[in-house]
Amino acid sequence: MRPAGREARGERQVGGVLFLIISLLFAAPLHAADITPHRFVTPNGLTVLVVEQHALPIVQIQALVKTGSAQDPPEKAGLANLTAGLLDEGTTTRNATQLAEQIEFVGGTLETKTTHDFTTASTRVLAKDTDLGFELLADILLHPSFPEPELQRVKTLILGEIIAQKDDPGAVAGKAFSQLVFNGHPYSWPVNGTDDTLPAISRADVQAFHAREYLPNRTILAVVGDITVEQARALADKHFGSWQKGPEPARTAASPAAIDKPVVKLIDKELTQTTLILGHVGISRANPDFYAVTVMNYILGAGGFSSRLMDSIRDKQGLAYGVMSQFEPRAASGPFLVSLQTRNATANQALTGVLKELHAMKAAPVSAKELSEAKSYLMGSFPMRFDTTHKLAEVLCQVEFYGLGLDYFAQYPSWIGKVTADDVLRVAKQYLHPDRYALVAVGKMGEAKLKQP
Amino acid sequence: MPSGLVRVLTVFTISILWPILWIGSGSPSAFALEVQEHQLANGMKVLLVESPKAPVVTVQIWYKVGSRNEVMGRAGLSHMLEHMMFKGTPKHAQGEFSRLIKKNGGNDNAFTSQDFTAYFENLAADKVELALELEADRLRGLLLDDKEFQLEREVVKEERRLRSEDDPQSYLAEALFAQAFQMHPYHWPIIGWFPDLNAMTRADLKRHYDTYYVPNNATLIVVGDIKAARLLPAIKRFFEAIPKRPLPPQHVTPEPEQKGERRIVVKRDAQLPSVMIGYRTPNYSSDDAYALTILESILSHGKTSRLYRSLVYEQKLALAVGAEYSLLQTDPDLFYCFAAVAPGQATEQVERAVYAEIQKLQQEAPSEQELQRAKNQVEAAYIFGQDSNFRQAMLMGQAETTGAGWKQVEQFVKKLRDVKADDVKRVAQKYLVEDGRTVGILIPTPPQTETTAAEAR
Numbered sequence: 001m002r003p004a005g006r007e008a009r010g011e012r013q014v015g016g017v018l019f020l021i022i023s024l025l026f027a028a029p030l031h032a033a034d035i036t037p038h039r040f041v042t043p044n045g046l047t048v049l050v051v052e053q054h055a056l057p058i059v060q061i062q063a064l065v066k067t068g069s070a071q072d073p074p075e076k077a078g079l080a081n082l083t084a085g086l087l088d089e090g091t092t093t094r095n096a097t098q099l100a101e102q103i104e105f106v107g108g109t110l111e112t113k114t115t116h117d118f119t120t121a122s123t124r125v126l127a128k129d130t131d132l133g134f135e136l137l138a139d140i141l142l143h144p145s146f147p148e149p150e151l152q153r154v155k156t157l158i159l160g161e162i163i164a165q166k167d168d169p170g171a172v173a174g175k176a177f178s179q180l181v182f183n184g185h186p187y188s189w190p191v192n193g194t195d196d197t198l199p200a201i202s203r204a205d206v207q208a209f210h211a212r213e214y215l216p217n218r219t220i221l222a223v224v225g226d227i228t229v230e231q232a233r234a235l236a237d238k239h240f241g242s243w244q245k246g247p248e249p250a251r252t253a254a255s256p257a258a259i260d261k262p263v264v265k266l267i268d269k270e271l272t273q274t275t276l277i278l279g280h281v282g283i284s285r286a287n288p289d290f291y292a293v294t295v296m297n298y299i300l301g302a303g304g305f306s307s308r309l310m311d312s313i314r315d316k317q318g319l320a321y322g323v324m325s326q327f328e329p330r331a332a333s334g335p336f337l338v339s340l341q342t343r344n345a346t347a348n349q350a351l352t353g354v355l356k357e358l359h360a361m362k363a364a365p366v367s368a369k370e371l372s373e374a375k376s377y378l379m380g381s382f383p384m385r386f387d388t389t390h391k392l393a394e395v396l397c398q399v400e401f402y403g404l405g406l407d408y409f410a411q412y413p414s415w416i417g418k419v420t421a422d423d424v425l426r427v428a429k430q431y432l433h434p435d436r437y438a439l440v441a442v443g444k445m446g447e448a449k450l451k452q453p
Numbered sequence: 454m455p456s457g458l459v460r461v462l463t464v465f466t467i468s469i470l471w472p473i474l475w476i477g478s479g480s481p482s483a484f485a486l487e488v489q490e491h492q493l494a495n496g497m498k499v500l501l502v503e504s505p506k507a508p509v510v511t512v513q514i515w516y517k518v519g520s521r522n523e524v525m526g527r528a529g530l531s532h533m534l535e536h537m538m539f540k541g542t543p544k545h546a547q548g549e550f551s552r553l554i555k556k557n558g559g560n561d562n563a564f565t566s567q568d569f570t571a572y573f574e575n576l577a578a579d580k581v582e583l584a585l586e587l588e589a590d591r592l593r594g595l596l597l598d599d600k601e602f603q604l605e606r607e608v609v610k611e612e613r614r615l616r617s618e619d620d621p622q623s624y625l626a627e628a629l630f631a632q633a634f635q636m637h638p639y640h641w642p643i644i645g646w647f648p649d650l651n652a653m654t655r656a657d658l659k660r661h662y663d664t665y666y667v668p669n670n671a672t673l674i675v676v677g678d679i680k681a682a683r684l685l686p687a688i689k690r691f692f693e694a695i696p697k698r699p700l701p702p703q704h705v706t707p708e709p710e711q712k713g714e715r716r717i718v719v720k721r722d723a724q725l726p727s728v729m730i731g732y733r734t735p736n737y738s739s740d741d742a743y744a745l746t747i748l749e750s751i752l753s754h755g756k757t758s759r760l761y762r763s764l765v766y767e768q769k770l771a772l773a774v775g776a777e778y779s780l781l782q783t784d785p786d787l788f789y790c791f792a793a794v795a796p797g798q799a800t801e802q803v804e805r806a807v808y809a810e811i812q813k814l815q816q817e818a819p820s821e822q823e824l825q826r827a828k829n830q831v832e833a834a835y836i837f838g839q840d841s842n843f844r845q846a847m848l849m850g851q852a853e854t855t856g857a858g859w860k861q862v863e864q865f866v867k868k869l870r871d872v873k874a875d876d877v878k879r880v881a882q883k884y885l886v887e888d889g890r891t892v893g894i895l896i897p898t899p900p901q902t903e904t905t906a907a908e909a910r
Contacts (some may be wrong), residue, residue, distance in 0.1 A: 052519050055506045056838060056839050056910075057836060057838060058840065073538070096756070096766075097756075097757075100755060100756035101755045101826075104754070104755040104756070104757045104830065105757075105825075105829060106829055106833065107826075107829040107831070107833025107834060107835065124837065125833075126833055126836060153766075153769065157765075157772060158796075158797075159796070160725070160772040160796050161772060162486050163724050163725060164724055164772060164793060166724045166726055167620070167621055167723055167724050167725075168620075169619060184516045198768065200876045204721040208499050242549070262663045269722070270722040271613060271618075271665040271722075272614040272618045272619055273611065273614045273618075273619055286484075289640075301640065303555065304551065304555065305539075305548055305551040305552065306551065306552055306555045306556075307671065308825060314608055315547070315548060315603075316604075316605070318603075318604035318605065318607030318611075319607070319611070320608070320611050321608055321611040321612035321615050322615075336833060341611065341614070341615050342611060343575060343610075343611065343614060348561060373552070373555065374558075375556055376556050376557070376558060377556060380557060380558015380559070380576075380577060381555075381558045381559065383507070383509070384560070384575065385507075387507070387509075387841070388840045388841060389840060390840075431602055
């Protein structure tokens with residue numbers, strides 16, 4: 001990548017008044033009301049969601065398996081991610097090279113990804129290659145062989161990547177933040193594991209994890225694009241029909257504990273900027289306050305140039321290129337955090353500014369103008385969240401995973417529409433804690449001289 | 454691929470997105486775009502595409518001005534001006550542009566490259582006139598308030614720290630381009646150097662704005678659920694009153710032929726070494742550009758690519774590898790390869806392994822299977838790219854502002870299909886040569902691990 005220059009040809013151009021949001025912007029949305037997924041469950045328990053879109057000869061297939069790094073044994077953190085990373089590195093009938101050759105020859109993609117709560121495997125192909133897409137996706141999910149040499153190779157790659165991440169101040173800060181906030185909870189360890197835990201993972205561990213967690217009755221399959229419901233049903237049956245149902249794996253649903261006073265971690269690195277992450281435990285996706293929190297957080301720091309944090313920290317004080325707040329709702333309560341980068345010398349000023357805005361959200365109701373603009377943005381831009389086949393398949397899987405209901409697409413605007421200024425104040429008071437947070441700073445600590453709370 | 458590799462891959466393989474971008478339109482197949490071209494009385498070009506599949510629209514305005522139009526001592530001026538374009542006019546105060554778009558459910562932003570600066574709004578089709586009105590307003594009446602400029606200068610400096618100073622690979626890439634281009638403005642980074650950012654004045658911005666932000670230097674593109682015949686009168690109403698002005702002649706110093714390999718070493722705080730190798734190559738104006746595009750694909754696209762197979766999979770010398778070549782540049786640029794060196798491996802060995810792969814392609818043409826795979830990837834990427842109005846508009850804007858012209862895009866696809874295996878071999882021999890390359894090596898100094906300065910619980 002060329003630092004400014006090169007990016008200018010990718011989607012993340014230099015400049016952009018704010019590059020962080022560009023990825024959200026690729027348009028071609030459909031009307032919210034137009035998304036009416038067809039849902040069925042196969043005899044072996046696989047939940048299938050289909051949306052027909054025939055404008056282009058593209059088919060996107062995404063499988064979501066209900067397992068993630070939260071199911072790692074602590075001493076083997078990284079197991080779920082390693083298992084997923086090995087799916088396309090060899091099956092009982094195809095080696096890694098054959099898998100890559102088959103999908104790449106038709107210009108398709110085959111990808112896997114693990115998060116804390118779930119794992120996805122997806123493929124994108126031209127409509128003429130739909131059968132191949134189903135076949136390869138099913139093959140890597142049902143019949144991975146986890147060859148020992150590939151296991152060792154991929155482990156080494158991930159260990160290298162863990163080292164490389166130390167050059168990314170945001171990644172360094174994020175890992176430290178998760179440790180502080182989720183102290184002891186499965187959300188505390190990195191999805192890709194650590195250099196202590198990865199070497200401890202054996203082929204037998206991976207095989208056992210796959211056998212226990214990868215079950216059709218624990219999997220959602222989203223199919224979007226130039227395919228009919230009948231075709232999707234037939235292909236799901238043909239390629240996933242032999243997948244054996246299994247017992248639901250045990251889940252210990254512990255909620256992360258709240259922090260009771262400020263905790264701070266300062267990480268000294270030779271950098272021109274200090275990266276700050278401040279936050280605490282937030283909400284789960286199932287929390288009924290999700291929509292009020294979404295509106296509140298938009299006004300606080302998720303609304304780009306319309307947010308209070310951006311207005312204060314960037315536009316009024318020139319302290320940072322980007323500053324944002326986010327709630328990341330997960331199956332259990334996920335994090336709430338504010339993040340920014342500012343030159344070392346202004347770290348205290350930025351921190352003071354962030355805390356001031358958090359207190360202000362709790363102290364007084366938002367203005368009618370702030371409320372109506374936040375709601376009109378969230379409602380009006382909603383269709384852009386699933387404006388490509390890829391994004392729609394992903395959203396479908398999550399709607400099913402979190403149990404949001406198939407009327408989600410039609411109802412979302414009204415759920416946002418109902419939020420009042422009182423709701424916003426109430427959830428700010430309930431879910432923002434500027435007096436008991438975790439703070440991580442990564443930068444030149446001698447210059448930042450961060451004041452301890 | 455393990456998910457965690459994403460970060461490394463983001464840094465090193467931005468290029469993967471590129472063919473998708475520019476192949477994203479203009480196929481001779483059934484999916485060809487129907488572009489309606491108009492020229493306003495003031496010289497502004499208008500490109501309209503009716504795409505009724507969803508009730509949304511992207512509005513983009515592209516100016517032919519980027520870092521290549523800057524002078525030594527003012528690197529980053531175009532990008533700084535881009536930031537100032539959001540700082541208000543007599544009609545719309547600071548911040549109003551984005552606020553208005555957002556409250557109408559839309560998103561807006563802008564981007565600056567070496568060759569162009571572009572602004573966009575993505576929003577519901579029935580709000581298209583709002584975007585047109587705002588773009589017309591700031592094309593003519595920018596305030597350039599000095600107090601806002603002083604603040605925004607600090608924001609841009611933070612952006613530079615974030616993107617370049619504190620990112621070892623970006624830092625290396627800047628150094629490499631500064632070495633490969635000694636006279637041509639591709640020498641300096643789009644975001645500019647700190648001393649230039651500090652030296653910039655409001656007068657510099659005003660001159661740049663007055664010179665380049667004129668309708669006859671702009672292309673307006675609208676793709677989405679529109680009726681061109683109905684939209685054009687609105688476009689004329691908003692833009693046609695803005696008078697055309699003479700444009701300055703383009704005095705961009707051409708880069709002379711490179712005579713011998715150049716090397717640059719960057720020593721700085723980093724975890725792992727990196728290697729970057731850039732070769733001087735032609736742009737769209739040369740017929741060799743198509744074979745170079747296929748060559749890039751064979752070297753770097755996917756797990757079947759030559760560089761991945763050799764350096765990552767077999768020899769395990771690198772964590773990630775890639776190559777990048779883009780034919781839509783106003784002036785000839787670099788074809789470059791890069792590798793994130795794996796822990797414990799030597800940069801010399803990585804560099805040799807890259808040359809070995811290039812040499813194989815110089816000695817033996819790729820197989821028909823490999824060539825066909827590269828073409829199939831291009832074909833598929835072109836159709837996948839149609840998923841997004843934004844990408845289609847972006848492709849046209851890029852083709853238009855780099856001088857190729859949007860009409861050429863369709864030809865690009867055809868010419869890519871015509872590339873022969875021997876063409877790939879020939880361009881590898883012609884351009885990927887030792888005397889025309891610039892090599893950049895990042896050496897971490899000294900190997901540091903993060904230290905925890907303090908922890909309080």
